[in-house]
Every structure is written in structure tokens, then in C-alpha cells.
Amino acid sequence: MLFLQRPLRAVFDLIESWLDKPFGPDWNPMYHLGALGFFYFWVVAVSGIYVYIFFDTGISEAYDSVEYMTHDQWYLAGVMRSLHRYASDGMVAMMMLHMVREFSLDRHRGSRWFTWFTGVPILWLVVICGITGYWLVWDSLAQYVATATTEWLDWLPIFGESVARNFLSPELLDDRFFTLMVFLHIAVPLILLLVLWIHLQRVSKPEIFPARGLAVGSFGMLLALSLAWPALSQGxxxxxxxxxxxGLDWFYLIAYPVVEIWGAGPAWALAFGGSTFICILPWLPRLQHKSIAQVDLANCNGCTRCQVDCPFAAITMNPRSDGRPFEREAVVDPELCTGCGLCAGACPTSTPFRRASALVPGIDLVDQPLRDLRQQIQDATDNLSGERRVLMLGCAHGMRFGHPAIDGVAAVQLPCVGALPPSFIDYVLSRNLADGVLLAGCNGGECYSRFGIRWTEERLAGERDPHLRSRVPRDRIGQLWTGARSAKQLGKELRAFQARLPERPAKTEKSKAQPEASPETPAEETV
Amino acid sequence: MNMLFRYAGQALVYLIFAAFLGYFASAPVYNHFPADKALIKLSLAHGAAREGGCRRRTQEELQKLAPNMRRPMDCPRQRLPVVIEFEIDGVTLYSASEPPTGLSGDGPSRIYQRFTVSAGKHDIVARLRDSDRTEGFDFEKKATIELKAQQSLAIDFRQEMGGFLLRW
Structure with missing residues (x-):
């Protein structure tokens, strides 16, 4: 799928970098598409409840009541109707962007398959909500939607009587059909809400409300649009x-021209085939995890930090099973683990300054253990020379293009920057392995593993365990959350960081890799 | 000043997105039907006669059945297909033999066809056969109609109302 993902990723990178400038990472809509979709859903729900107060079910009453809202009570019910429509359209836009972006980021495979898979019924339910909503207005668009939908449905061999026959002529139409539509238009969003809840079941700390500034801006935009360009009926x-x-609503009704051009059968084939294809994408091909987390009970005291920091709820705390005097122990569900390593970064035993024992933390990645990371750091910095030696520690996304060959710069790749215990930064600087450490992560702080950047920033700021010790000079640590859009850009950022580094007051001899023999074994390092 | 530019940039993005939402919520207009044409819908759901007639069960056959299933008449469930023809101005637009619906073939035959015709006066003929006769039709409707542009005429069939119905 790389042939699709790469160009999509490039487009998203470009748009995200543009939007970063006015919005910043916290408000950049591209990083909060799912939350924005939720926000629009609530706008739709609240405005829909208000509109329903004035809505009459009936062949002539339905249209008249909507006209009353639009023209007689334009200042409130009319605005609510417009909000209802535009927020619905916005929800579709957010949903589609969210889906394509997650695909481009390869966030649909592995243990994330469940979230991706449960997103497909959401697509269907949202479209059904829209169709039943347009039906209720009973204007000429509703008439078109009703006849086209029922003619399309009639192709399926599931109805004893032709549903489209209900719309043959005015005398065949029954008020009860509107009652059914109202029921569907209320019931389907409730089902949608249930499926949205299921959709987020495997996501810990899901973001279901955007940042306040983004929510205010989005609502203001919807309100302004509703006032300037109110939703109208079409006769x-x-x-x-x-x-x-x-005047089709292309967000919801784009399938109808396809049905007319291709015919009902091929259109169903496209709808079902397309949905099936999206459903099976996580296994095309199946993501091969390099590593998953594993608990070492001898070093786990059940502190829960790994559980709290896991972005995918893959860790649970169970009663102690080894008889040691702790209440709980961490247990990893391999089906949910994405191998991001954030748990290892959170473990207080993940310190490279070990003297008495080998570096085996309470939780670690099986194939990318921290002792290997320490060795990689040693190896990478062995040949570093110059006045401003920089060690770049970055994730696969932050160092997507590798790193440019710059004198005095070495790089080590991590599964995620959040997998780096802060003590490793201390280790690099206090052992004089480098003069500065540059952390490189995903674009705009929107981490592939969800919380890697956030946890790192909080750990460095002393707001989250394990803290970076206060003795570590902060001016020697750089953070580059740009997703490294090109090797050229990365080179520019690296040189800029090198130039910013203060000179060492008194150069000490670089310590060689003897961590276990080091006198610095701060047992208080992180606990 | 920097903040001012940031907010101005945000306003611009919101403006572009609002224009995108507002425009595609009802535009571009989709012309799904020629403005100078009219529409005729031929639609019916009608069950033809059963295949073969009913026969009276013998006393011996009835005794073999469970008490609650001892119906004296044995009628086949399978229905015959409905044969239909539709002509306009002497040209046959539709001619088909529609099988009954249902797993046992005991449901009504369903027909739903749309014909786009030019506006104006037309002679139409609809014929339907729902019996086991091999030639001719059981029902026929001839009419001269005048259709305006974008008008929709439905041709329905209700046996209890005498056969074909024209619904305007």
C-alpha cells in the first residue's frame, strides 16, 4: 500500500505544515480530525433536537414546518436548521479526512485494526442519517432522494413489495412513511453514537473534544456560514x-449520480465492495510488528506508570503472581501492543546508569531492548568529534529520510521518542558522549504512537514520571517535531541546533562504554 | 502583531472551509432528468394464478396429515409468471414475463420500469396476462395521454379496481 500511502502522506505533510503556521500544533485541525468529527456530531445533535420541536410529520405539514423554521423563525430555528446541515456536512468531511489520513500514516494495521474496522459501519450510519434527514424536509430534493433511494433499495431481494411504489403518485404516499423516517433519523444517530463508543474502545484517553480554541473557531465558522448562507428547501x-x-448535497448524496449512471447493481457492488476493501485493508499486508513489550517481574514493582502511559490500553495491572511483596504486576496483551515502547520509557527501572545489574527494566521491548539502545548510543557517539557534537534520537517518522551526513552528528532510531527514558539524555550528556541531544519526532507533535511526544515533553518538564533530572542542562536538549519532511530540512534544523549549543565550560574526557562499572548509579534517578 | 497574523490566517482557513461546505452542500446542480421530457413509470406487484388447479384430498390422505393440517383442498403454492407488455405510439417499449417472488414462488410478480418520453400527446397500451392461457392477455388498457415536460405518469395495476390504473 506504500504506493498509495506515500503520495497521500506527502499531501498531508504539506497541508499540515501550512496549517501549523496559523494554528500551531494544538489547534491544527489536521491533528484533531476525529475530535472535530465528534464536535460536529454534537452540534448536529443539539441543533437537531431544537429543529425537531418545530417539525411536523406529514406529507404537507413536513415541508410547511421546515419553511416556517427557515423564514418565520430564521433567527433561531432557521439558524439551527442551517447549523444542522452544515455541521452534518462538516462531520462527513472530517470523517473522510480522518480515515484517509490514518491510512496514509499506516495507523490502520496491527492492533489498530479494530478501530479501523469499526470505522466502516460509522461511514454507513452517517450516510443513512443524512439520507433520512434530507427525506424529512419533503421538498423536491427529498422527493428525488426518496425515489432514488427506494429504487436503489428495490434492487436488493429483501423486500416483498417494491418500496419505490410508495412514491408512484401522491395518493399512494402515506403519512406513516414520515413517521418511519423520523424514527430512523433519531434511532440511527443513537446507534451511531454506540458504534462511535465501540470505535474508541481500544484507544486509551481518546480525544473526543477538540482544543477549546479549535472548537470555538469551528463553531464560529458554522454559525457565520449559517447566517450568511442559510440552508433552504428546494420547492x-x-x-x-x-x-x-x-441541488445535491455532495457530501451525503454523491452515490446517487453513480446509481443513475451505472445502475443499481453495480452501485451496490461498489458500495459493498468498497466497504469490504476498506475493512480488509489492515491485513493487506498484515503489519509485522518488530517487537512487543514484555514484563520482567523481577524488576517490576507494579507502579502502574507503564499502564498509565500506554496509548492503546495494552497493559493491565493484575494481582501479583510471583509472591513478591507487591500488590500488582503489569501484564501486556500482545494483541493490543503496538510495540511503541512508551511503557519502557515510563518504567522507573529503565536507567542506563546501572552498576550492579544488567540493564533489564521492568518492562521492555522484546526485540529492541533498552540495553541495545544504550549500546547503539555508545557505538554512534564513539567516533563523534568536534566542538558541538550532537546525538539525534528520533523515531522512524522523525527520521524518515535518515539523517544528513553532518560533521559531529550521530543518530539513533527509536520506535518512538516516548520510548526513550529521560535518564538516557542525562546519560549522554553527563558521560560527555555528545554536547547536545536532539529529539526528533512526528510532525507537529502529533505522534504516530499518540502520546510519545506529549509524554516526552512532560517528562522533560518534570511534570510526568520519570522526570529528567534537574542537573541536565536544558539548553543542550532540542526538540524537533516536524516529522522531517525532507533530508534537506532536517539538515537545516540540525545545523541550527548545533549553532545554538553553548560551549562546554570545561571539556572532560569522553567516558567509554562502561555503564555497569559507573559510580553514577542514581537509584533515585526516577523513583 | 504575530498573533494578529495567526488569527488572520485562521480566519482565512475557516473562510475557505466554510465556502467549501456551503458550496458543496447544494451545488453544483445535478441535472438528472432532461427538462423537456416526461416520465412514465410502469409499476405493479401482482400475483398471477397458481400453477395448476386445486384438488380435493381423499379421506385417506387427510388421515395421514396432522389434525391441524387437514385442509380438504390441496392447492399448489407456485404461481405463474405475469406477462406484461407496454406500448407507446405503437412501439413496444417493454415486454417481459416476470416470475413470482418468494422462495416458493408464491409471492407477487414485481415490475418497476421507468420510461423517459418526449412531452406531448401519446397513445399508450398496457397488457397483462396472469392466467395459464398461452395467447392473448387477461387485461388491457388503451389510453391517449398528454404529458407536459417533467410530468410523471404512473401506470399501476390493481385487479380489485378493474386492472390498469393511470396515476397522475
Whole structure:
């Protein structure tokens, strides 16, 4: 799928970098598409409840009541109707962008398959909500939607009677059909809410509300749009006439021209085939995890930090099973573990300054253990020379293009920057392995593993365990959350960081890799 | 000043997104039907006669059945297909033999066809056969209609109302 993901990723990178400038990472809509979708859903729900107060079910009453709202009570019900429509459209836009972006980031595979898979019924339910909503207005668009939908449905061999026959002529139409539509238009969003809840079941600390500034801006935009460009009906429905020109809502009704051009059967094949294809994407091909986390009970005291920091709820705390005098122990569910290593970064035993024992933390990645990381750091910095030696520690996304060959710069790749215990930074600087440490992560602080950057920033700021010790000079630590859009850009950032580094007051001899024999074994390092 | 530019940039992005939402919420207009044409829908759901007639069960056959299933008449469930023809101005637009629906073939035959025709006066003929006859039709409707542009005419069939119905 790389042939699709790479160009998509490049487009998203470009848009995200543009939006970073006015919005910043916290408010950049591209980093909060799912939360924005939720926000629009709530706008739709609240405005829908208000509109429902004035809505009458009935062949003539439905249109008249909507016209009353639009023209007589334009200042409130009319605005609510417009908010209802535009927020619904916004929800579709957010949903589609969210899906494509997650795909481009390869966030749909591995243990994330469940979230991806449960997103597919959400697509269907949202579209059904939209179709039933347009139906209720009973204007010429509703007439078109009703006849086209029922003719499309009739192709399926599941109805004893033709549903489209209900719309043959005015005298065949029944008020009860509107009652059914109202029921569906209320029931389906409730089902949608349930499926949204299921959708987030394997996501810990899901973001279901965007940052306040982004929410205020989005709502202000919807309100301004509703006032400037109110949603209008398209003339009353008349089954004795064929509405020739229709102002389609292309967010919801884009399938209808396809049905007319291709026919009902191929359109169903496209809808079901497309949905099936999206459903099976996580296994095309199946993601091969390099590593998953494993608990070493001899070093685990059940402190829960790994559980709290895990972005995918893959760690649970169970009663102690080894008889040691601790209440709980961490247990990893391999099905949910993405191998991001954030748990290892959170473990207070993950310190490279070990003297008495080998570096085996309470939780670690099986194939990328921290002792290997320490060795990689030693190896990478062995040949570093110059006045401003920089060690770049970055994730696969932050160092996507590798690192440019710059004198005095070495790089070590991590599964995620959040997998780096802060004590490793202390280790690099206090052992004089480098003069500065540059952390490189995903674009705009929007971490592939969700919380890697956030946890790192909080650990460095002393707001989250394990803290970076206060003795570590902060001016020797750089953070580069740009996702490294190009090797050239990365080189520029590296040189800028090198130039910013203060000179060492008194150069000491670089310590060689003897960590176990080091006198510095701060047992208080992180605990 | 920097903040001012940031907010201005945000406003611009919101403006672009609002224009995108507002425009595609109802535009571009989709012309799904020619403005100078009319529409005729031929639609019916009608069950033809059963295949073969009913026969009276013998006393011996009835005794073999469970007490609650001892119906004296044995009628086949399978229905015959409905044969239908539709002509306009002497040209046959539709001619088909529609099988019954249902797993046992005991449901009604369903027909739903749309014909786009030019506006104006037309002679139409609809014929339907729902019996086991091999030639001719059981029902026929001839009419001269005048359709305006974008008008929709439905041709329905209700046996209890005498056969074909024109619904305007």
C-alpha cells in the first residue's frame, strides 16, 4: 500500500505544515480530525433536537414546518436548521479526512485494526442519517432522494413489495412513511453514537473534544456560514412531477449520480465492495510488528506508570503472581501492543546508569531492548568529534529520510521518542558522549504512537514520571517535531541546533562504554 | 502583531472551509432528468394464478396429515409468471414475463420500469396476462395521454379496481 500511502502522506505533510503556521500544533485541525468529527456530531445533535420541536410529520405539514423554521423563525430555528446541515456536512468531511489520513500514516494495521474496522459501519450510519434527514424536509430534493433511494433499495431481494411504489403518485404516499423516517433519523444517530463508543474502545484517553480554541473557531465558522448562507428547501415535493435539476448535497448524496449512471447493481457492488476493501485493508499486508513489550517481574514493582502511559490500553495491572511483596504486576496483551515502547520509557527501572545489574527494566521491548539502545548510543557517539557534537534520537517518522551526513552528528532510531527514558539524555550528556541531544519526532507533535511526544515533553518538564533530572542542562536538549519532511530540512534544523549549543565550560574526557562499572548509579534517578 | 497574523490566517482557513461546505452542500446542480421530457413509470406487484388447479384430498390422505393440517383442498403454492407488455405510439417499449417472488414462488410478480418520453400527446397500451392461457392477455388498457415536460405518469395495476390504473 506504500504506493498509495506515500503520495497521500506527502499531501498531508504539506497541508499540515501550512496549517501549523496559523494554528500551531494544538489547534491544527489536521491533528484533531476525529475530535472535530465528534464536535460536529454534537452540534448536529443539539441543533437537531431544537429543529425537531418545530417539525411536523406529514406529507404537507413536513415541508410547511421546515419553511416556517427557515423564514418565520430564521433567527433561531432557521439558524439551527442551517447549523444542522452544515455541521452534518462538516462531520462527513472530517470523517473522510480522518480515515484517509490514518491510512496514509499506516495507523490502520496491527492492533489498530479494530478501530479501523469499526470505522466502516460509522461511514454507513452517517450516510443513512443524512439520507433520512434530507427525506424529512419533503421538498423536491427529498422527493428525488426518496425515489432514488427506494429504487436503489428495490434492487436488493429483501423486500416483498417494491418500496419505490410508495412514491408512484401522491395518493399512494402515506403519512406513516414520515413517521418511519423520523424514527430512523433519531434511532440511527443513537446507534451511531454506540458504534462511535465501540470505535474508541481500544484507544486509551481518546480525544473526543477538540482544543477549546479549535472548537470555538469551528463553531464560529458554522454559525457565520449559517447566517450568511442559510440552508433552504428546494420547492415542495410533487410526485406528479419529476424534479429535473437538483441541488445535491455532495457530501451525503454523491452515490446517487453513480446509481443513475451505472445502475443499481453495480452501485451496490461498489458500495459493498468498497466497504469490504476498506475493512480488509489492515491485513493487506498484515503489519509485522518488530517487537512487543514484555514484563520482567523481577524488576517490576507494579507502579502502574507503564499502564498509565500506554496509548492503546495494552497493559493491565493484575494481582501479583510471583509472591513478591507487591500488590500488582503489569501484564501486556500482545494483541493490543503496538510495540511503541512508551511503557519502557515510563518504567522507573529503565536507567542506563546501572552498576550492579544488567540493564533489564521492568518492562521492555522484546526485540529492541533498552540495553541495545544504550549500546547503539555508545557505538554512534564513539567516533563523534568536534566542538558541538550532537546525538539525534528520533523515531522512524522523525527520521524518515535518515539523517544528513553532518560533521559531529550521530543518530539513533527509536520506535518512538516516548520510548526513550529521560535518564538516557542525562546519560549522554553527563558521560560527555555528545554536547547536545536532539529529539526528533512526528510532525507537529502529533505522534504516530499518540502520546510519545506529549509524554516526552512532560517528562522533560518534570511534570510526568520519570522526570529528567534537574542537573541536565536544558539548553543542550532540542526538540524537533516536524516529522522531517525532507533530508534537506532536517539538515537545516540540525545545523541550527548545533549553532545554538553553548560551549562546554570545561571539556572532560569522553567516558567509554562502561555503564555497569559507573559510580553514577542514581537509584533515585526516577523513583 | 504575530498573533494578529495567526488569527488572520485562521480566519482565512475557516473562510475557505466554510465556502467549501456551503458550496458543496447544494451545488453544483445535478441535472438528472432532461427538462423537456416526461416520465412514465410502469409499476405493479401482482400475483398471477397458481400453477395448476386445486384438488380435493381423499379421506385417506387427510388421515395421514396432522389434525391441524387437514385442509380438504390441496392447492399448489407456485404461481405463474405475469406477462406484461407496454406500448407507446405503437412501439413496444417493454415486454417481459416476470416470475413470482418468494422462495416458493408464491409471492407477487414485481415490475418497476421507468420510461423517459418526449412531452406531448401519446397513445399508450398496457397488457397483462396472469392466467395459464398461452395467447392473448387477461387485461388491457388503451389510453391517449398528454404529458407536459417533467410530468410523471404512473401506470399501476390493481385487479380489485378493474386492472390498469393511470396515476397522475
Amino acid at each position: 415542495p415535493a410533487d410526485l406528479g412531477k419529476v424534479p429535473a435539476a437538483i
